[in-house]
Amino acid sequence: MNYTVITSQCKGPNYSADRCCPPLKQLLCPIKDHINDLKSDCADVFFSYVNLYGKYPPGLFASLCKEGKEGLDCEGVVVAKNGASCVASSLGMAIAALALIMFCYI
Numbered sequence: 001m002n003y004t005v006i007t008s009q010c011k012g013p014n015y016s017a018d019r020c021c022p023p024l025k026q027l028l029c030p031i032k033d034h035i036n037d038l039k040s041d042c043a044d045v046f047f048s049y050v051n052l053y054g055k056y057p058p059g060l061f062a063s064l065c066k067e068g069k070e071g072l073d074c075e076g077v078v079v080a081k082n083g084a085s086c087v088a089s090s091l092g093m094a095i096a097a098l099a100l101i102m103f104c105y106i
Contacts, residue, residue, distance in 0.1 A: 001027065001049070003027070003049060004053075005023045006027060006050055007050075007053050007054040009022075012056075012057075015056075015060055015064060017065060020061065020065065021065040021072075022077075024061055024065055025074060025077045026078060027046075029074035030079050032074055
């Protein structure tokens with residue numbers, strides 16, 4: 001998944017909902033079923049990568065991007081063309097972790 005949709009628009013030090021929430025929704029809405037699946041680590045992986053690449057303060061998106069009890073509204077969201085599945089991101093993270101573990105024992 002290409003996180004530049006978010007990192008190119010949501011920049012500090014003065015983060016705003018106008019600049020950060022629309023790109024977040026562009027990436028999250030196509031995979032909302034995976035993000036909302038409590039049996040998967042999709043949301044954890046997604047926000048780990050976003051925070052890694054964007055160097056955002058903890059809780060930034062949770063505090064900025066609030067639309068109601070049901071979460072973000074995906075109706076009418078223009079979807080980012082680079083939206084990969086969360087499964088692919090999770091797989092990539094697992095492979096990187098395995099490679100790191102193997103490197104440490106060699």
